Amino acid sequence: MVRLKNEENNSKNLHKEFTVHTRGGLKINGYHDINFDLGKGEFLSLYGPSGLGKSSVLKALYRTYTTTSGEILFNYDDGTSLNIATALESEILNLRKEHLGYVSQFLQVLPRISAVDIVAQPLIEKGESQTTAQEKAKEMLSFLNIKEELFAISPLTFSGGEQQRVNIAKGIIAPKSVLLLDEPTASLDMTNTNKVIDKLLEIKKQGVTMIGIFHDMDCMKRISDKIYDMKEKRYADNY
Template structure:
Protein backbone atom coordinates (compact mmCIF):
# COMPACT_ATOMS: atom_id res chain seq x y z
CA UNK A 1 0.00 0.00 0.00
CA UNK A 2 1.55 3.26 -1.12
CA UNK A 3 1.09 6.59 0.63
CA UNK A 4 1.79 8.48 -2.58
CA UNK A 5 1.68 7.08 -6.07
CA UNK A 6 2.73 9.26 -8.99
CA UNK A 7 1.60 8.03 -12.38
CA UNK A 8 2.52 9.39 -15.80
CA UNK A 9 2.94 12.90 -14.45
CA UNK A 10 3.50 15.56 -17.07
CA UNK A 11 3.87 19.31 -16.97
CA UNK A 12 3.93 21.87 -19.72
CA UNK A 13 4.38 25.44 -18.54
CA UNK A 14 2.30 27.92 -20.49
CA UNK A 15 3.66 31.44 -20.49
CA UNK A 16 0.58 33.58 -21.10
CA UNK A 17 2.57 36.81 -21.21
CA UNK A 18 4.42 35.32 -24.21
CA UNK A 19 1.36 34.44 -26.26
CA UNK A 20 0.92 31.03 -24.61
CA UNK A 21 4.51 29.92 -25.26
CA UNK A 22 4.90 26.35 -24.03
CA UNK A 23 7.90 25.22 -22.00
CA UNK A 24 8.36 21.53 -21.31
CA UNK A 25 8.59 20.89 -17.59
CA UNK A 26 8.77 17.10 -17.21
CA UNK A 27 7.03 14.01 -18.54
CA UNK A 28 6.56 10.28 -17.86
CA UNK A 29 7.24 10.64 -14.14
CA UNK A 30 6.30 7.46 -12.25
CA UNK A 31 7.28 6.71 -8.68
CA UNK A 32 5.74 5.75 -5.37
CA UNK A 33 6.43 6.23 -1.68
CA UNK A 34 5.32 4.08 1.22
CA UNK A 35 4.87 5.08 4.84
CA UNK A 36 8.22 5.28 6.56
CA UNK A 37 10.06 5.44 3.26
CA UNK A 38 12.33 8.13 1.81
CA UNK A 39 12.46 8.48 -1.97
CA UNK A 40 14.87 10.97 -3.51
CA UNK A 41 14.43 12.65 -6.87
CA UNK A 42 17.68 12.81 -8.78
CA UNK A 43 18.62 14.45 -12.06
CA UNK A 44 20.45 17.37 -13.67
CA UNK A 45 19.62 20.95 -12.73
CA UNK A 46 16.62 22.28 -14.64
CA UNK A 47 15.15 18.83 -15.26
CA UNK A 48 12.09 19.54 -13.12
CA UNK A 49 12.82 18.14 -9.65
CA UNK A 50 11.56 21.20 -7.76
CA UNK A 51 8.57 21.48 -10.08
CA UNK A 52 7.57 17.85 -9.39
CA UNK A 53 7.73 18.52 -5.66
CA UNK A 54 5.60 21.62 -6.17
CA UNK A 55 3.10 19.52 -8.12
CA UNK A 56 2.87 17.11 -5.16
CA UNK A 57 2.08 20.09 -2.90
CA UNK A 58 -0.03 21.58 -5.70
CA UNK A 59 1.80 24.88 -5.75
CA UNK A 60 1.91 23.96 -9.43
CA UNK A 61 -0.95 22.27 -11.23
CA UNK A 62 -0.23 19.21 -13.35
CA UNK A 63 -0.96 19.06 -17.08
CA UNK A 64 -1.51 15.30 -17.06
CA UNK A 65 -1.16 12.25 -14.82
CA UNK A 66 -2.11 11.28 -11.30
CA UNK A 67 -0.76 11.96 -7.81
CA UNK A 68 -2.61 9.47 -5.64
CA UNK A 69 -2.55 10.17 -1.92
CA UNK A 70 -3.94 7.44 0.39
CA UNK A 71 -5.55 8.51 3.62
CA UNK A 72 -5.39 6.33 6.73
CA UNK A 73 -9.07 5.53 6.12
CA UNK A 74 -8.13 3.98 2.78
CA UNK A 75 -9.70 6.80 0.78
CA UNK A 76 -7.56 7.84 -2.17
CA UNK A 77 -7.32 11.48 -3.27
CA UNK A 78 -5.83 12.52 -6.60
CA UNK A 79 -3.83 15.64 -5.81
CA UNK A 80 -3.56 16.38 -9.53
CA UNK A 81 -7.31 16.94 -9.80
CA UNK A 82 -8.85 17.35 -6.32
CA UNK A 83 -10.70 20.50 -5.30
CA UNK A 84 -8.94 23.50 -3.83
CA UNK A 85 -10.68 22.96 -0.47
CA UNK A 86 -9.50 19.33 -0.33
CA UNK A 87 -6.01 20.55 -1.11
CA UNK A 88 -6.15 23.13 1.69
CA UNK A 89 -7.18 20.38 4.07
CA UNK A 90 -4.37 18.10 2.89
CA UNK A 91 -1.79 20.86 3.37
CA UNK A 92 -3.16 21.56 6.85
CA UNK A 93 -3.32 17.98 8.10
CA UNK A 94 -1.35 15.63 5.87
CA UNK A 95 1.41 17.13 3.73
CA UNK A 96 4.35 19.28 4.78
CA UNK A 97 6.72 21.04 2.41
CA UNK A 98 10.18 22.37 3.21
CA UNK A 99 11.16 24.84 0.52
CA UNK A 100 14.73 25.81 -0.26
CA UNK A 101 14.40 29.19 1.37
CA UNK A 102 12.84 30.42 4.58
CA UNK A 103 9.78 32.57 4.08
CA UNK A 104 8.52 34.23 7.24
CA UNK A 105 6.75 37.37 8.33
CA UNK A 106 8.91 40.14 9.79
CA UNK A 107 9.39 40.62 13.55
CA UNK A 108 8.59 37.03 14.54
CA UNK A 109 11.35 35.39 16.55
CA UNK A 110 13.12 32.21 15.42
CA UNK A 111 11.63 30.28 18.33
CA UNK A 112 8.10 31.46 17.54
CA UNK A 113 8.53 30.60 13.85
CA UNK A 114 9.37 27.02 14.81
CA UNK A 115 6.93 26.75 17.73
CA UNK A 116 4.05 27.79 15.48
CA UNK A 117 4.30 24.48 13.58
CA UNK A 118 3.69 22.61 16.85
CA UNK A 119 0.97 24.96 18.06
CA UNK A 120 -0.88 24.50 14.75
CA UNK A 121 -0.81 20.78 15.46
CA UNK A 122 -2.42 21.32 18.86
CA UNK A 123 0.63 21.48 21.15
CA UNK A 124 0.45 23.87 24.13
CA UNK A 125 2.49 27.07 23.80
CA UNK A 126 4.90 26.29 26.65
CA UNK A 127 5.74 22.82 25.40
CA UNK A 128 5.99 24.09 21.81
CA UNK A 129 8.51 26.75 22.81
CA UNK A 130 10.54 24.30 24.87
CA UNK A 131 10.70 21.74 22.03
CA UNK A 132 11.53 24.48 19.51
CA UNK A 133 14.48 25.66 21.59
CA UNK A 134 15.78 22.10 21.76
CA UNK A 135 15.46 21.71 18.00
CA UNK A 136 17.21 25.03 17.28
CA UNK A 137 19.96 24.11 19.72
CA UNK A 138 20.35 20.69 18.05
CA UNK A 139 20.76 22.45 14.71
CA UNK A 140 23.50 24.66 16.19
CA UNK A 141 21.58 27.93 16.30
CA UNK A 142 23.11 30.10 19.02
CA UNK A 143 20.84 30.71 21.98
CA UNK A 144 21.23 34.49 21.69
CA UNK A 145 19.49 34.28 18.31
CA UNK A 146 16.40 32.42 19.53
CA UNK A 147 14.41 35.60 20.19
CA UNK A 148 15.55 37.41 17.05
CA UNK A 149 13.74 37.44 13.71
CA UNK A 150 15.46 34.96 11.37
CA UNK A 151 15.20 37.49 8.54
CA UNK A 152 18.52 38.93 9.76
CA UNK A 153 20.21 35.50 9.95
CA UNK A 154 22.89 34.18 7.59
CA UNK A 155 21.80 31.91 4.72
CA UNK A 156 22.83 28.77 6.58
CA UNK A 157 21.13 29.86 9.80
CA UNK A 158 17.94 30.69 7.90
CA UNK A 159 17.99 27.29 6.29
CA UNK A 160 18.36 25.59 9.68
CA UNK A 161 15.38 27.56 11.04
CA UNK A 162 13.46 26.58 7.92
CA UNK A 163 14.26 22.90 8.50
CA UNK A 164 13.39 23.12 12.20
CA UNK A 165 10.04 24.69 11.26
CA UNK A 166 9.43 22.06 8.59
CA UNK A 167 10.33 18.92 10.53
CA UNK A 168 9.38 19.60 14.14
CA UNK A 169 5.77 18.54 13.68
CA UNK A 170 5.75 16.13 10.74
CA UNK A 171 2.50 15.22 9.03
CA UNK A 172 1.99 11.99 7.10
CA UNK A 173 3.92 13.19 4.03
CA UNK A 174 7.00 15.43 4.02
CA UNK A 175 8.44 17.02 0.86
CA UNK A 176 11.96 18.46 1.06
CA UNK A 177 13.58 20.59 -1.64
CA UNK A 178 17.36 20.69 -1.07
CA UNK A 179 16.93 21.19 2.68
CA UNK A 180 20.66 21.02 3.33
CA UNK A 181 21.97 22.97 0.33
CA UNK A 182 23.78 25.70 2.29
CA UNK A 183 24.76 23.68 5.36
CA UNK A 184 28.15 22.34 6.31
CA UNK A 185 28.74 18.61 6.59
CA UNK A 186 28.18 18.43 10.35
CA UNK A 187 24.82 20.19 10.21
CA UNK A 188 23.80 18.29 7.08
CA UNK A 189 24.35 15.00 8.89
CA UNK A 190 22.42 16.27 11.93
CA UNK A 191 19.47 17.02 9.65
CA UNK A 192 19.79 13.53 8.14
CA UNK A 193 19.65 12.03 11.66
CA UNK A 194 16.42 13.92 12.35
CA UNK A 195 14.96 12.75 9.04
CA UNK A 196 15.78 9.16 10.03
CA UNK A 197 13.80 9.65 13.24
CA UNK A 198 10.88 11.02 11.23
CA UNK A 199 11.07 8.00 8.94
CA UNK A 200 10.63 5.77 11.99
CA UNK A 201 7.41 7.69 12.71
CA UNK A 202 6.02 6.27 9.46
CA UNK A 203 6.15 9.53 7.53
CA UNK A 204 6.41 9.14 3.74
CA UNK A 205 9.09 11.48 2.40
CA UNK A 206 10.18 12.76 -0.99
CA UNK A 207 13.39 14.76 -1.10
CA UNK A 208 15.91 16.43 -3.38
CA UNK A 209 19.59 16.65 -2.39
CA UNK A 210 22.64 18.32 -3.83
CA UNK A 211 24.92 16.33 -1.58
CA UNK A 212 25.19 12.69 -2.70
CA UNK A 213 26.43 11.52 0.70
CA UNK A 214 23.35 13.00 2.38
CA UNK A 215 21.10 11.54 -0.32
CA UNK A 216 22.62 8.08 0.09
CA UNK A 217 22.44 8.24 3.87
CA UNK A 218 18.68 8.79 3.97
CA UNK A 219 17.21 7.36 0.75
CA UNK A 220 15.48 4.00 0.49
CA UNK A 221 15.17 4.54 -3.25
CA UNK A 222 16.34 7.14 -5.73
CA UNK A 223 14.16 8.00 -8.72
CA UNK A 224 16.15 9.29 -11.66
CA UNK A 225 13.93 11.80 -13.46
CA UNK A 226 16.14 11.76 -16.55
CA UNK A 227 16.12 7.98 -17.06
CA UNK A 228 12.57 7.79 -15.58
CA UNK A 229 13.45 4.86 -13.39
CA UNK A 230 14.79 3.98 -9.97
CA UNK A 231 18.55 4.03 -9.77
CA UNK A 232 20.33 0.78 -8.94
CA UNK A 233 20.53 1.06 -5.26
CA UNK A 234 21.34 -0.81 -2.04
Protein backbone atom coordinates in the same frame (compact mmCIF):
# COMPACT_ATOMS: atom_id res chain seq x y z
CA MET B 1 -0.83 8.49 -12.12
CA VAL B 2 0.68 9.65 -8.85
CA ARG B 3 -0.50 8.23 -5.57
CA LEU B 4 0.54 9.69 -2.26
CA LYS B 5 -0.77 7.65 0.61
CA ASN B 6 0.11 6.50 4.06
CA GLU B 7 0.58 2.81 3.26
CA GLU B 8 1.97 2.94 -0.26
CA ASN B 9 2.80 5.70 -2.70
CA ASN B 10 2.90 5.30 -6.47
CA SER B 11 3.47 7.73 -9.31
CA LYS B 12 2.81 7.10 -12.98
CA ASN B 13 2.91 9.25 -16.10
CA LEU B 14 2.86 12.65 -14.42
CA HIS B 15 3.40 15.44 -16.96
CA LYS B 16 3.76 19.22 -16.72
CA GLU B 17 3.97 21.74 -19.54
CA PHE B 18 4.54 25.46 -18.97
CA THR B 19 3.15 28.17 -21.25
CA VAL B 20 5.26 31.34 -21.64
CA HIS B 21 2.68 33.99 -22.48
CA THR B 22 5.33 36.69 -22.97
CA ARG B 23 6.79 34.54 -25.77
CA GLY B 24 3.59 34.12 -27.74
CA GLY B 25 2.37 31.08 -25.85
CA LEU B 26 5.62 29.13 -26.19
CA LYS B 27 5.29 25.65 -24.64
CA ILE B 28 8.11 24.40 -22.39
CA ASN B 29 8.23 20.87 -21.02
CA GLY B 30 8.62 20.82 -17.25
CA TYR B 31 8.74 17.05 -16.76
CA HIS B 32 7.06 14.01 -18.27
CA ASP B 33 6.37 10.32 -17.66
CA ILE B 34 7.22 10.43 -13.95
CA ASN B 35 6.51 7.09 -12.34
CA PHE B 36 7.51 6.01 -8.82
CA ASP B 37 6.17 4.08 -5.86
CA LEU B 38 6.80 4.58 -2.18
CA GLY B 39 5.87 2.81 1.03
CA LYS B 40 5.07 4.23 4.45
CA GLY B 41 8.17 5.45 6.26
CA GLU B 42 10.31 5.36 3.13
CA PHE B 43 12.43 8.14 1.69
CA LEU B 44 12.59 8.67 -2.07
CA SER B 45 15.11 11.09 -3.58
CA LEU B 46 14.60 12.76 -6.95
CA TYR B 47 17.93 12.73 -8.77
CA GLY B 48 19.33 14.43 -11.87
CA PRO B 49 20.95 17.62 -13.19
CA SER B 50 19.29 21.02 -12.93
CA GLY B 51 16.49 21.67 -15.37
CA LEU B 52 14.81 18.26 -15.27
CA GLY B 53 11.90 19.45 -13.13
CA LYS B 54 12.70 17.97 -9.72
CA SER B 55 11.38 20.97 -7.78
CA SER B 56 8.43 21.22 -10.15
CA VAL B 57 7.43 17.64 -9.31
CA LEU B 58 7.46 18.48 -5.60
CA LYS B 59 5.35 21.57 -6.27
CA ALA B 60 2.87 19.46 -8.22
CA LEU B 61 2.60 17.04 -5.32
CA TYR B 62 1.95 19.99 -2.99
CA ARG B 63 -0.33 21.54 -5.65
CA THR B 64 1.61 24.78 -5.85
CA TYR B 65 1.72 23.82 -9.54
CA THR B 66 -1.13 22.21 -11.44
CA THR B 67 -0.40 19.28 -13.74
CA THR B 68 -0.90 19.05 -17.50
CA SER B 69 -1.77 15.35 -17.23
CA GLY B 70 -1.60 12.56 -14.68
CA GLU B 71 -3.30 12.03 -11.34
CA ILE B 72 -2.01 12.65 -7.85
CA LEU B 73 -3.92 10.47 -5.44
CA PHE B 74 -3.59 10.75 -1.70
CA ASN B 75 -5.14 7.70 -0.04
CA TYR B 76 -6.36 8.17 3.52
CA ASP B 77 -6.29 5.51 6.23
CA ASP B 78 -10.06 4.98 5.88
CA GLY B 79 -9.65 3.89 2.26
CA THR B 80 -10.86 7.10 0.64
CA SER B 81 -8.62 9.13 -1.65
CA LEU B 82 -8.16 12.65 -2.94
CA ASN B 83 -6.92 13.54 -6.41
CA ILE B 84 -4.58 16.44 -5.67
CA ALA B 85 -4.45 17.34 -9.37
CA THR B 86 -8.17 18.19 -9.51
CA ALA B 87 -9.16 18.76 -5.88
CA LEU B 88 -10.87 21.92 -4.69
CA GLU B 89 -8.69 24.54 -3.03
CA SER B 90 -10.46 23.93 0.28
CA GLU B 91 -9.60 20.23 0.05
CA ILE B 92 -5.95 21.05 -0.69
CA LEU B 93 -5.76 23.42 2.28
CA ASN B 94 -7.16 20.75 4.57
CA LEU B 95 -4.75 18.14 3.18
CA ARG B 96 -1.79 20.45 3.84
CA LYS B 97 -3.04 21.22 7.32
CA GLU B 98 -3.47 17.59 8.33
CA HIS B 99 -1.30 15.36 6.16
CA LEU B 100 1.08 17.03 3.69
CA GLY B 101 4.11 19.13 4.60
CA TYR B 102 6.58 21.04 2.42
CA VAL B 103 10.04 22.40 3.25
CA SER B 104 11.46 24.76 0.62
CA GLN B 105 14.98 26.16 0.35
CA PHE B 106 13.93 29.57 1.59
CA LEU B 107 12.49 30.93 4.82
CA GLN B 108 9.33 32.96 4.30
CA VAL B 109 8.04 34.46 7.54
CA LEU B 110 6.56 37.68 8.84
CA PRO B 111 9.04 40.22 10.24
CA ARG B 112 9.55 40.74 13.98
CA ILE B 113 8.51 37.18 14.89
CA SER B 114 11.21 35.38 16.85
CA ALA B 115 12.90 32.21 15.67
CA VAL B 116 11.57 30.22 18.62
CA ASP B 117 7.98 31.36 18.00
CA ILE B 118 8.25 30.47 14.30
CA VAL B 119 9.44 26.96 15.08
CA ALA B 120 6.95 26.49 17.93
CA GLN B 121 3.91 27.45 15.83
CA PRO B 122 3.36 24.05 14.13
CA LEU B 123 3.28 22.39 17.56
CA ILE B 124 0.80 24.94 18.88
CA GLU B 125 -1.42 24.29 15.85
CA LYS B 126 -1.41 20.61 16.80
CA GLY B 127 -2.60 21.40 20.33
CA GLU B 128 0.61 21.78 22.34
CA SER B 129 0.68 24.51 24.98
CA GLN B 130 2.74 27.55 24.11
CA THR B 131 5.21 26.81 26.91
CA THR B 132 5.76 23.19 25.86
CA ALA B 133 5.96 24.13 22.18
CA GLN B 134 8.56 26.80 22.84
CA GLU B 135 10.70 24.40 24.91
CA LYS B 136 10.62 21.83 22.10
CA ALA B 137 11.40 24.58 19.59
CA LYS B 138 14.44 25.61 21.61
CA GLU B 139 15.64 22.01 21.69
CA MET B 140 15.26 21.72 17.92
CA LEU B 141 17.05 25.01 17.28
CA SER B 142 19.88 23.98 19.58
CA PHE B 143 20.17 20.61 17.85
CA LEU B 144 20.54 22.44 14.53
CA ASN B 145 23.28 24.67 15.97
CA ILE B 146 21.32 27.91 16.27
CA LYS B 147 22.84 29.92 19.11
CA GLU B 148 20.62 30.52 22.13
CA GLU B 149 21.09 34.27 21.95
CA LEU B 150 19.35 34.19 18.55
CA PHE B 151 16.20 32.40 19.73
CA ALA B 152 14.31 35.62 20.55
CA ILE B 153 15.37 37.43 17.37
CA SER B 154 13.66 37.49 13.97
CA PRO B 155 15.48 35.03 11.69
CA LEU B 156 15.19 37.53 8.85
CA THR B 157 18.35 39.06 10.37
CA PHE B 158 20.20 35.71 10.30
CA SER B 159 22.73 34.43 7.78
CA GLY B 160 21.48 32.31 4.88
CA GLY B 161 22.55 29.06 6.51
CA GLU B 162 20.94 30.00 9.84
CA GLN B 163 17.71 30.92 8.08
CA GLN B 164 17.69 27.60 6.30
CA ARG B 165 18.12 25.72 9.57
CA VAL B 166 15.23 27.66 11.13
CA ASN B 167 13.16 26.81 8.07
CA ILE B 168 14.02 23.11 8.41
CA ALA B 169 13.25 23.18 12.14
CA LYS B 170 9.83 24.69 11.44
CA GLY B 171 9.12 22.12 8.72
CA ILE B 172 10.04 18.99 10.66
CA ILE B 173 9.25 19.71 14.31
CA ALA B 174 5.67 18.47 13.83
CA PRO B 175 5.96 16.35 10.66
CA LYS B 176 2.89 15.42 8.62
CA SER B 177 2.44 11.88 7.27
CA VAL B 178 4.03 12.93 3.95
CA LEU B 179 6.86 15.46 3.86
CA LEU B 180 8.29 17.08 0.71
CA LEU B 181 11.82 18.47 0.98
CA ASP B 182 13.27 20.76 -1.69
CA GLU B 183 17.07 20.84 -1.20
CA PRO B 184 16.92 21.21 2.60
CA THR B 185 20.72 21.09 2.95
CA ALA B 186 21.68 23.23 -0.06
CA SER B 187 23.36 26.05 1.89
CA LEU B 188 24.63 24.07 4.85
CA ASP B 189 28.14 22.96 5.79
CA MET B 190 28.87 19.28 6.40
CA THR B 191 28.33 19.48 10.16
CA ASN B 192 24.87 20.97 9.85
CA THR B 193 24.02 18.79 6.87
CA ASN B 194 24.70 15.72 8.99
CA LYS B 195 22.53 17.16 11.76
CA VAL B 196 19.63 17.54 9.33
CA ILE B 197 20.07 14.03 7.94
CA ASP B 198 20.16 12.63 11.49
CA LYS B 199 16.86 14.31 12.28
CA LEU B 200 15.26 13.15 9.02
CA LEU B 201 16.32 9.57 9.76
CA GLU B 202 14.68 9.89 13.17
CA ILE B 203 11.46 11.13 11.56
CA LYS B 204 11.57 8.31 9.01
CA LYS B 205 11.58 5.77 11.84
CA GLN B 206 8.31 7.34 13.04
CA GLY B 207 6.66 6.26 9.77
CA VAL B 208 6.80 9.59 7.94
CA THR B 209 7.02 9.19 4.16
CA MET B 210 9.38 11.67 2.51
CA ILE B 211 10.29 12.75 -1.00
CA GLY B 212 13.35 14.97 -1.25
CA ILE B 213 15.91 16.59 -3.50
CA PHE B 214 19.62 16.49 -2.68
CA HIS B 215 22.50 17.40 -4.98
CA ASP B 216 24.93 15.64 -2.67
CA MET B 217 25.02 11.93 -3.54
CA ASP B 218 26.38 11.05 -0.10
CA CYS B 219 23.28 12.59 1.48
CA MET B 220 21.03 10.68 -0.90
CA LYS B 221 22.76 7.39 -0.18
CA ARG B 222 22.50 7.90 3.56
CA ILE B 223 18.82 8.81 3.72
CA SER B 224 17.18 7.19 0.68
CA ASP B 225 15.35 3.91 0.37
CA LYS B 226 14.96 4.64 -3.34
CA ILE B 227 16.50 7.12 -5.76
CA TYR B 228 14.45 8.08 -8.81
CA ASP B 229 16.52 9.16 -11.81
CA MET B 230 14.57 11.99 -13.47
CA LYS B 231 16.61 11.75 -16.67
CA GLU B 232 16.25 8.00 -17.19
CA LYS B 233 12.69 7.89 -15.76
CA ARG B 234 13.55 4.92 -13.54
CA TYR B 235 15.01 3.99 -10.19
CA ALA B 236 18.78 4.18 -9.90
CA ASP B 237 19.88 0.54 -9.55
CA ASN B 238 23.32 1.14 -8.09
CA TYR B 239 24.09 4.05 -5.80
